[in-house]
Amino acid sequence: MNWFVTGTDTGIGKTLVSSAMLSLLAGSGLRAVGMKPVAAGLEERDGEWRNEDVEQLRAAGNVDAPLALRSPYLLRAPMSPHLAAREEGVHITLRPMLSAFAELSARADAVVVEGVGGFCVPFGDDLDSADLAVALGLPVILVVGLRLGCLNHALLSAEAVRARGLVLAGWVASVVDPSMLAPQANLQALRARLGAPLLGVVPHLQQPGAAQAARHIDLRALRATAAHAARRAAAEESAALA
Secondary structure, X not given: OEEEEEEOOOOOXXXXXXXXXXHHHHHOOOOEEEEOOXXXXXXXXXXXXXXXXXHHHHHHOOOOOOHHHHOOEEEOOOOOHHHHHHHHOOOOOHHHHHHHHHHHXXXXXXXXXXXXXXXXXXXXXXXXXXXXXXXXXXXXXXXXXXXXXXXXXXXXXXXXXXXXXXXXXXXXXXXXXXXXXXXXXXXXXXXXXXXXOEEEEEOOOOOOOHHHHHOOEOOOOHHHHHHHHHHHHHHHHHHHHO
């Protein structure tokens, strides 16, 4: 029971939605842990370098795991990971991220993996966030930032997810612009076109937090897509062994 959370852009609520999912999963009695394989943007607190997204995911889950597993690549500069990594002389590769995910999966019943930025954000010259999603092979949750332009961003993101052979398990609308015109009409258009269940609409919260956002999300629709993804993975494994 694991998912990859991506978004239509940066700053549209991926971490809030991922944390809300963890809160719901932990509240249902599951061992739930969040993972952000690549995090860019650190600030020093209490003598340690911390990333706010990684801290929020840790607080929302109920599994104690080392930082090296929860976020194998922590980069200081708040910019695109490939630029931040280049600045620090870091080469981001799949192996440490996949190894960390495997270890987390052994410790937990559910792992929520949060991507960085949008679906295709580059990690380097030969690797991007979409490559990581494919390597993990997880059902994808798309967080759609509700603002002008969200229809095109959401539909292109969903198309990119499916073009990589991944299951779009569901999507969450995140109200990032409370003054957006015709929000309900935009939601209706997305529901008609995305071809995946709407898991919830997270309003613009004055004090955003996992518990507050969780009140607006329903994960029950994920059961069918999770079962479908598991059956497909089993079929692919059988074909590979044949």
